[in-house]
Amino acid sequence: MNKKDILSIIKILASERAPSGIERARGELFKK
Incomplete structure (x- = not known):
């Protein structure tokens, strides 16, 4: 995966603020 993809996923998880979502x-x- 590209760094851009990872950053985009992190931004989505940060907006949701769900620890369980990060693990998933x-x-x-x-x-x-």
Whole structure:
């Protein structure tokens, strides 16, 4: 994945402010 993709995901998670969402996103990133 590109750094831009990771940054965009971080921004989305930051806007949601959900710790559980961050863990789920990390799992999805490693799956890819």
